[in-house]
Amino acid sequence: MLDESLYTPTTVSIGPLHHRREELKAMEEHKLRYLQHFLQRPNVILNDLLTLIKNKEQKLRGCYAETIQLGSEDFVEMILLDVVFLLEILLRWSLSDFDRSEDRIIGNPRMIIDIRYDIWFLENQLPLFILRDLFELANPGSISLSKLTSEFFKYLYEPLLFDKDLLESHFSEAKHFLDLLRLCLLPPPSNSDTKNESMFSPIAPTIMELHRAGVKFKVRSTRHFFDIRFHNGTLELPKMKNIGNYTGHLFRNLQLFERFHCDTDTNNVNDFIIFLNGLINDPKDADLLVHNGVIENRAWDSEGLSDLLQQLNKNARMKHNRFGYVDLVKDLNNYCKSPWNKRRANLMENYFKTPWATISVIAAAILLILTFIQSVCSVMGVL
Known part of the structure; x- marks a missing residue:
């Protein structure tokens, strides 16, 4: 309903x-x-x-x-x-x-x-x-309608902050303003096949699970809001600012439009929501992204943000067994399953968290080496 x-x-x-x-x-x-x-x-x-x-x-x-x-x-x-x-x-x-x-x-x-x-x-x-x-x-002047539109909407919605050049480039193909926004959010075209395996689950590890495996988080500089990357243990996410009631309304309208009025293989909005809901499943997940500068949220607290994503996710559906972030989810899950990544993250967390802790570990290692050398020399002297 x-x-x-x-x-x-x-x-x-x-x-x-x-x-x-x-x-x-x-x-x-x-x-x-x-x-x-x-x-x-x-x-x-x-x-x-x-x-x-x-x-x-x-x-x-x-x-x-x-x-x-x-x-x-x-x-x-x-x-x-x-x-x-x-x-x-x-x-x-x-x-x-x-x-x-x-x-x-x-x-x-x-x-x-x-x-x-x-x-x-x-x-x-x-x-x-x-x-x-x-x-x-009417020909009111030399300025184009796409230029006027980009000027009017450029500060509309801080979580998206869509690129003016991108908006103008999509203007001629958009059906209406909502479709124009959707086109501006889409990730760049990919040559990879997003068809899922029959047993594939679209659920990504949570931010806290990724953190415990040593994954770093940073803001991705991109013109496309839905463009998310994972490389060398770093998950790059779009900057999300001032998420509140308007955010929920906007994404629900995008969801509805995509589900009933777009091509059968088009599901970028719903895929993004499903992926993000997997990442942010608890207020602690949102808090960690705030700490890393990915989320700048003055409108709602972290609990409100996670609740919003869960509400959006209730209406999200995958289409025809396809998921736009299938490779990304696989890479994140594989990274979390690696025992070496977890041990390395634990080592960094417990022994190299601060410069003083790092110095202490190095000093202890040097002392251990010197003690070993002294012991060897003592044995050689006896012989």
Whole structure:
């Protein structure tokens, strides 16, 4: 049973699925005001905008699984208002000569944050092609729509901090904003086969288990959030900052979109959640990642983070016996099973943890060697 609050906008409706909801009607006034301003821009003619949308009406309706219960005139008007609303926000946010303090949305930090997150919800999407078409028709300047989008979202979500160049490169292939985010998170293409063995378990060792085996943890510098590497005993993970309620909402929407609307072999979001849930299975696991700088969590405590991952993992499913981190999980498990790695980690933990401890061990070793030499010399003297 899906919790509708996790997929339902709280501030603004975009598209037909939550159109005319009573609790979102306050934003309709702002949409009309933005349309008036948009029509004052050079080369913007209302009839041209309406004609363009009307010509693409059937294609737009076909982008939604549900039958849209709106007549043609109401549907076209709704698309126009929502597209212009998004375009005006992108333009006003990104243009340096715009005075944000005079705008009741852009000048309100709380409202603009809420709108940004509403734009990611699966049931609050508009096809990007209609935004591109109206933007090109209006031709507000030389700046590209992908550039405006990257400027607006670059500080949206600290745990992801997605690369602007990556966002712009995926803009033309994305279906909508949520799909654009998903594409930016994907790991680089791999030539390895991710098909699982019949008895393979996707569960990775926990962070504490890896630590006891001597694994080191560090932040991975990568453009792709889902790109995780293990090499020479070091697990490199993406930087995760300010994980909280928005994180859960965002990943649940990504999960839902991936499960029901992506190709059958696409499962990167769910694979990432399954893998991360194996690593962080207890607050102590999260604490160790905080200590190593991988997690910078001011919003929740470590127990809240591990609880969030367990909740996300309940909805995660592998597809067609494939798992994107199959080789990584095998390498981590094999490393943990090695007796030598555990003995070495124990030695380092107990005898080489601090510089003074290291000096003491070396001094003891030297003393032992000198004692042995003295004993040998004594024996030789007797002979």
